Amino acid sequence: MDAYGHVNNVVHLRYLEEARIDFMFRLAGEAVATTDEPAPFKAGCVVARHEIDYLKPLFHRYEPVTVETWVTKLNAASATIAYEIKDAGTVYVRAETVLVPYDLEKEHPRRLSAGERAFLEGYFDDSAAAPRIR
Template identity: 35%
Template sequence: MGVFVSEIRPRWSDMDAFGHVNHASTVTLLEEARVDLLFHEAGLRGANDMAAGVVIAKLSVEYHAPLFATGGSVRIELSVREIRGAYFILDYVVRSGPKETDPVAVTATTTLAPYDLVNGKPRRITDAERDFLAAWHNGGNGGVLHV
């Protein structure tokens, strides 16, 4: 599969005094796309443990152009860069519109750790999660899944 695509619509309330989507709202757009992948899509593919707990260990965001709330959606492309025993890294490409050819406005990376909410501690990635994440590894076959 390679790349997971989520289309998210920025809200008018996401814009700041300068007329573009502010940083906190941009991070929320990334979160919404990540939830689509790690909770919704993972559940459909049998990796239900993701929804039981995963935390952000690191976040990096680079802005290439401003995002605007125009009433339309932006395209967020997610891929898995790295999978380790107790964490994985997601890469994001946020395009200014819904098309694959729309300009890149933001790139980002998150390091995520599966977390045992009941016992309050990090946990290892399960085999089902590893298989799910491997399908979205950026070294995959380059296919794109739209949601």
């Protein structure tokens, strides 16, 4: 928290990171657990860009907030993930992250695999009333 009792802006990015990791590794891993597909995103993925709008200050408290996550854009070699940090009555943050699949061994960007694309398409919605992942 900062000097005013607000959740610090860096902490908001940490919340988004935790939601993204859960989405890309736990949820995506569960989606292919019963198939012969390799686990999505295990080959590597990097953040190319963050955009974040702080709509209202989030004060330190004991009640949890929710980070809703969905996909708004898919290209051959990138995906845009959108988020809202909110509680039952208030949206505190809206954000987007551009992710680029990355070959960690060769140290260069790669294309989304068929399994990664199929997983992300299941959460795609570029409308204002998009369904969210909680």
